[in-house]
């Protein structure tokens with residue numbers, strides 16, 4: 001990705017984007033906070049979300065590690081993580097890009113979480129059916 005959109009925007013708004021590798025290095029300096037789900041992050045010149053997006057990704061990874069087994073908690077904490085990310089930006093196109101980028105990460109996470117919970121429900125249902133069949137075969141209550 002280019003680090004500038006145009007020379008004019010650099011001159012007018014100081015718009016130069018931070019490369020991902022540098023963002024990751026900087027976030028590593030506050031690693032514990034990036035993995036704390038309710039730690040609040042404010043980026044006062046957020047551009048298209050070069051810091052906010054990886055912050056959200058780190059929080060979601062922490063949720064997966066801590067609450068991966070509970071669908072309710074995954075969804076609940078994912079929303080909390082999103083609500084703890086704040087940005088300020090001057091240019092409307094950057095605001096729209098930032099929102100879209102955050103939403104994409106959030107939606108991808110929820111879709112994956114829902115797909116897994118659907119698979120888990122189907123697995124539980126199949127297990128229940130097998131158990132019911134065994135009980136019926138043995139003349140036992142389920």
Ligand SMILES: C[S@@+](CC[C@H](N)C(=O)[O-])C[C@H]1O[C@@H](n2cnc3c(N)ncnc32)[C@H](O)[C@@H]1O
Nearest residue numbers: 013014015016017018045046047050089090091
């Ligand atoms: C140096 S870029 C940094 C963008 C992003 N934080 C990054 O590191 O990739 C600065 C950003 O601040 C925005 N900006 C400039 N003046 C601003 C102001 N007065 N209030 C809010 N944002 C501003 C620019 O539009 C630009 O997106």
